[in-house]
Amino acid sequence: QVQLVESGGGLVQAGGSLRLSCAASGRTFSTYLMGWFRQTSGKEREFVASITRRGGSTSYADSGKGRFTISRDDAKNTVYLQMNSLKPEDAAVYYCAASMYVALSSAPTSYAYWGQGTQVTVSS
Numbered sequence: 001q002v003q004l005v006e007s008g009g010g011l012v013q014a015g016g017s018l019r020l021s022c023a024a025s026g027r028t029f030s031t032y033l034m035g036w037f038r039q040t041s042g043k044e045r046e047f048v049a050s051i052t053r054r055g056g057s058t059s060y061a062d063s064g065k066g067r068f069t070i071s072r073d074d075a076k077n078t079v080y081l082q083m084n085s086l087k088p089e090d091a092a093v094y095y096c097a098a099s100m101y102v103a104l105s106s107a108p109t110s111y112a113y114w115g116q117g118t119q120v121t122v123s124s
Contacts, residue, residue, distance in 0.1 A: 002026045002113050004096045009118030012086055016122075020081040022096030022115055030054065030074040033099040035111055036081045038092035038120075045095065047106035049081060059104045063089075088124045093117040 008020040020036070035050040049060045049070035058070050069082040079096060097111035105111075 002029065002032060002098050004098060004113055004115035006094065006096045006115045006118040009094060009120045011121045011123065014086060014088055014122055014124050016086050017082070017084045018086065018120060020083070020094055020096075020118060020120075022079045022081075024077045024079070024098065026077070029077040029098075031100075032113075033101050033103075033105065033110075034070075034072060034079040035097045035099065035105070036070060036079075037095045037097060037108060037111075038090075039095065039117075040092045045108050046092075047108070048094070050104050050106065051079065052104060053102070057104055059106065061106070083120075086120075086122045088122045091120055091122045093119050 003025040006022045036048040037045045039045045051058045051070045055072050067085045072079040095117045096115040098113040099111040
C-alpha cells in the first residue's frame with residue numbers, strides 16, 4: 001500500500017508556471033505506475049499525465065502536451081508535474097495516483113491509490 005500527499009498548488013497568472021509534487025510513503029514506490037489527474041466541480045476526473053516505473057515512458061493528455069512534464073525521483077519517492085504556459089482552463093484540483101499496472105494508463109480505474117489533491121487556480 002502507498003500513501004500520497006500532493007503539494008505545490010496555488011494561484012498563478014495565465015502564462016505562468018507551477019510545479020506540483022507528490023510524496024509517497026513506502027519502500028515500493030519505484031514499482032508503481034504514477035499518474036496525475038485533475039477535476040473541476042461537476043466534472044469527471046480527467047487524465048493529465050502518467051509515467052511508468054523507473055520513468056521509462058510517459059504519456060500526456062492532449063490538453064497538456066508541450067506544456068506539462070511528468071517526472072519521478074524514486075530516491076525521493078516523489079513524482080512531479082511541471083506545468084508551464086498555464087491557461088485559465090487548467091484550473092482544477094490536481095490529484096496524484098499510483099497504480100500496480102505496468103503499462104501506461106489514462107483510466108482513473110487503473111489507479112488504486114490517490115492523494116487528497118492540491119488546488120491550482122489560474123487567473124486571466
